[in-house]
Amino acid sequence: MTVEIVAESAVPVGLPPASMIERMTLILDAFDGATPTLTLLGLAERTGLPRSTVHRILDQMIRLRWLAHTPGGYRLGLRVLELGGLAAEHNELREVVSPLLYDLSQRTGLVGHLAVLDNREVLVLERAGGRSRSAIPTRVGGRLPAHCTAVGKALLATLDPGVAEASLRAGTGPRTPHSINDRVELHRELARIRNRQGVAVDTEELMTGVGCVAVPIRGRGVALAAISLSGTVDGERAALDTVRLARALSEVATEAGRALAPRQGRLR
Incomplete structure (x- = not known):
């Protein structure tokens, strides 16, 4: 009986993860509120990884700011805190905006998007399906070039020209024949958007056959995100009713901005 128990306990429960990402995840998951250091x-005991392997990975994680040295050993680094703050910000945006966006999508039959600006790209936080959803291959978590999307241009237009210019350096090539490919013309477009109180329009600039209207969501004057409505357009169909859609989007953006204003200290 004793021999059987020893033999059974000697059998490994599972092989250690082979990929670096899985090993890094094991190390990050080893920390908790009771043992922040x-x-x-x-770490070797909690992860089940060889000490030499853990030491080698720790050096890389410290260099990349996932972890940091502390007198008692190691603790989570600033990169984890930064990403956690971003996740909280995005969750609060989605919590407030998603119901409004879904209702607007249902009323218009168009695909709604909620996005934030990240350098030269926009990150899609929410997508609300409409009748044209199959023709618009966007997804939550997807990234799109800011310069040829309505949501991206709506957000770029809220920045100082110098900051917007820094966001447009390199990699701003055209997606379709309708994309703006000239930096000077792009700045003119941003000026036009400012003159329209933030309303941005994408007419087949990102995808052929797809049009979009967007407006920024502001909280205490600061643009927190942008929302849009997208639909299919072609030579046989009239363009999107920009005025009507801009009015509906602006109403939703105003309502969302009021709801987000008290939380803005956590969103910035």
Whole structure:
């Protein structure tokens, strides 16, 4: 009986993860509220990885700011805190805006998007399906070039020209024959958007056969995100009713901005 128990316990429960991402995840998951600091030995015991492997990975994670040295060993680094703050910000935006966006999508039959600006790209936080959803291959978590999307241009137009210019350097090539490919013309477009109180329009600039209207969501004057409505357009169909859609989007953006204003200290 004793021999059987020893033999059974000697059988490994599972092989250690082979990929670097899985090993890094094991190390990050080893930390918790009760043990915010761990030694090399503690990390090896909690992860089940060889100490030499943990030490090698720790050096890389410290260099990349996932972890940091502390007198008692290692702790989570600033990169984890930064990403956690971004996740909280995005969750609050989605919590407030998503119901409004879905209702607007249902009323118009168009695809709604909620997005934030990240350098030269926009990150899609929410997508609300409409009748044209199959023709518009966007997804939550997807990234799109800011210069040829309505949401991106709506957000770029809220920045100082110098800051917007920094966001437009390199990699701003055309997506379709309708994309703006000249930096001077792009700045003219941003000026036109400012003159329209933030309303941005994409007429087949990102995808052929797809049009879009967008407006920024402001909280205490600061643009937190942008929302849009997209639909299919072609030579046989009239363009999107920009005025009507801009009015509906602006109403939703105003309502969302009022709801987000008290939380803005956490969103910035």
